[in-house]
Amino acid sequence: MEKRAELYSGKAKSVYETDEQDYLILEFRNDTSAFDGEKVDQLDRKGMVNNKFNAFIMSKLREAGVPTHFERLISDQESLVKRMQMLPIECVVRNIAAGSLCRRLGVTEGQELNPPTFELFLKNDALHDPMVNESLVETFGWATAEQVARARELTFKVNDVLKKLFDDAGILLVDYKLEFGLFKGEVVLGDEFSPDGCRLWDKATRNKLDKDRFRQGLGGVVEAYEEVGRRLGIDFD
Ligand code: C5P
Numbered sequence: 001m002e003k004r005a006e007l008y009s010g011k012a013k014s015v016y017e018t019d020e021q022d023y024l025i026l027e028f029r030n031d032t033s034a035f036d037g038e039k040v041d042q043l044d045r046k047g048m049v050n051n052k053f054n055a056f057i058m059s060k061l062r063e064a065g066v067p068t069h070f071e072r073l074i075s076d077q078e079s080l081v082k083r084m085q086m087l088p089i090e091c092v093v094r095n096i097a098a099g100s101l102c103r104r105l106g107v108t109e110g111q112e113l114n115p116p117t118f119e120l121f122l123k124n125d126a127l128h129d130p131m132v133n134e135s136l137v138e139t140f141g142w143a144t145a146e147q148v149a150r151a152r153e154l155t156f157k158v159n160d161v162l163k164k165l166f167d168d169a170g171i172l173l174v175d176y177k178l179e180f181g182l183f184k185g186e187v188v189l190g191d192e193f194s195p196d197g198c199r200l201w202d203k204a205t206r207n208k209l210d211k212d213r214f215r216q217g218l219g220g221v222v223e224a225y226e227e228v229g230r231r232l233g234i235d236f237d
Contacts, residue, residue: 001025001080011037012050012196023071024083028054032196034215036128041214047077049225049236050194055079056234057162057193064161066154068189069181084181084190087143090121090129091155094175095163098199099212101175110206116159118152123179150187151180158189166200169231171209174199195225 003025004017011033016025028051033040051073058070071080094101097111120137121129138145155178166173176198179191191197195210202209208216209224226236 001074011040013192018080022083024081025074026051026079026081026192028077028079028192028194032211032214032221034211036125039215043214043222045236046222046225049222049229050192050196051077051079052234052236053194053225053229054192056229056232057165058189060165061158061161061189061193064157066157066161066189067183067186069183081190082183082188084183084188086179086181086190087147087151087187088123089132089137089142089148089151089179090123091151091178091180092119092121092175093117093155093159093178094119095159096172096174096199096201098174116156118155120148121177147180147182147187151178154178154180154187154189158193162193165232166228167203169228170203171228171231172201172203172206174201174210195228200228 002019004019006014007017008015012029012031014027014029018025028047030042030044030047032043032046055070055073058068062068069082069084074080094113094117097107097113098109101107102109120132122132123129134148137143137148158178163173178189180187181190198210199212200209209228213221213224229236
């Protein structure tokens, strides 16, 4: 597989074309950003840790029947993925209240959410990723009603699989964000699943083991990601 021109560079990952039309290379960089790019830093090892973390989770999800764009690891910071047409929406499931839900609704952080909530956000930096709903997504053509329904179904399926996976490692899956794309007409999980896009709390202490450590200046960001990985059995060396 030959790496060709850079197609797109986001805040933490870059995407490259390959010599095969249907595949792209995803590069996980050490760059870290929060608050719409207002807070940025370079964190040693983060690209490698997130690349391997994502590979592990995507493989578990595929085994459980969730279609994903992940093909294989190709280096410490690169993975081969299917080329998809991304849906410009973010799907968020929450099992425990935290983050923007607490700010928006005034609920206490840590409150259990039963049943878990499902929210949609439009991917639009200039508008700060506003919350939308199925009706708006359909009317503005960001996805069809069927595609959103499938994305929602898959997002909850991911919850069933990962809540148990993390629980077995003594970790609470508080919330997470997923992105989907279309590959040959099918809704497929894309982007990444890493501690950059979810909240993970230690079950016993409720210590934060995710990107909130960066957002809140708690330090030990990559160390926390690696701790989660180690508990899941991921080999980072
Ligand atoms: O900020 P908020 O509480 O809405 O985030 C919910 C979950 O989605 C968190 O795990 C957060 O890390 C993730 N998220 C993300 N990218 C965004 C917005 C939220 O990964 N643009």
